[in-house]
Amino acid sequence: MKKISFALAIIFATIFFIHNDACAATEWFWLDSNDKYSKYFDPDSVTIKKKVVTNDGREIAIEIEAWTKTTYSYEGAAETIKNYGIENILPDAKSLSYSLALLRVNPQNRTLQYVREDFYNDKEQVVWSKEEGRIKEINTRSFDEEFYCAIVDEVFRLGERDRKRAPTEERWIDLWSYTAADGSTTTLSADTTTMRLKGSNLILWEWQVTKDKQGRTTEIRFMKKAVNLTQGTEVIKDGQMWTPNNSWQDIKDEFDGAYRMINSDEPDYKGLVRLRAYAKNNSRWVTRYSLD
Helix, strand or coil, rough: HHHHHHHHHHHHHHHHHHHHHHHHCCCEEEEEEECCEEEEHHEEEEEEEEECCCCCCEEEEEEEEEEEEEECCCHHHHHHHHHHHCCCCCCCHCCCCCEEEEEECCCCCCCEEEEEEECCCCCEEEEEEEEECCCCEECCCCHHHHHHHHHHHHHHCCCCHHHHHHHHHEEEEEEEEEECCCCCEEEEEEEEEEEECCCCCCEEEEEEECCCCCCEEEEEEEEEECCCCCCCEEEEEEEEEEEECCEECCCCCCCCCEEECCCCCCCHHHHHHHHHHHHHHHHHHCCCCCCC
C-alpha cells in the first residue's frame, strides 16, 4: 500500500509540474482589462470534450474546455478574496497576483463552469485552489462573459465576441416603451447576444427600466425569459430587480413557472411582434448552436 501511495504521489506531482511548466510557457491572448482585472485565455488549450451528431448528420460541440488567466490589481484582489469568502486564508490582498482557471462551457445553454482554479502570488506560488465551481449562465452582468465568448468563438467562429462588443444599439434591440398616467416611463430592451431558439421558445435576457416624470430611475428589472413565438406566451425563468431602497433582489415569478398569454392590448405584445421579426430575419444567429 505504501508503494502504491508513493507511486500515486509521484504521478500527481509530475502532473502538477507539467501543468505549471505548460502554463508558464503559454502565450496568453489578451481579452479585456479595467482598473481591477485583466483577462486572458489560451486559444491552444481550447478542447471539444463532448459533441453530438444531429439527425441531419452535423457534429455539434456541447462541452468545451479551455484555460484562462486573470491578473489582479490590489482592488481586484481584495474584491476577489471577499467574493470567495477566503479572508481568513488570504488576509492581505497583496498576496494575490493572478489566477489560472480551467473553464467548461456549454454553448447550447450558454453556461460556464470553473472546473479548477489556482490562485498565485507574485512569486508564482499557489496560495489557494478551488475545484468544481457551480454552473452559471452567462449574460451581460457576468464577470466571465469575455471568457465564454472567446472560447465559443474558437470552436464555432460565429462572431460571439463581435456581438458582445458591438455598440449598444446593435447588441440590444428596443422592444417597447410605455408612459403611464402618472408620467413615469418604462422601456424594455432585449440582449441579442443571449438569444437562442429552442423549438418555438426564444430564450433571452431583457433589461427593463422605469423612470419617474423627473427622469429618475425608480426600478430596473433584469430578466431571463422564454418567449413562445408561435403561441404568443412567455415565462420569467430567472431575474433580479433593483430599486433605490432595496438594491438588487431576486424576482419572484407571479405565475409559479407557468407561461402567461401576451394579450394584444398590452405593451409586451409589441415586444412579441419585434422578437418574431428578429428571429425570422436572424435565423442563423438564434439557431447558431442548435441541436434541432
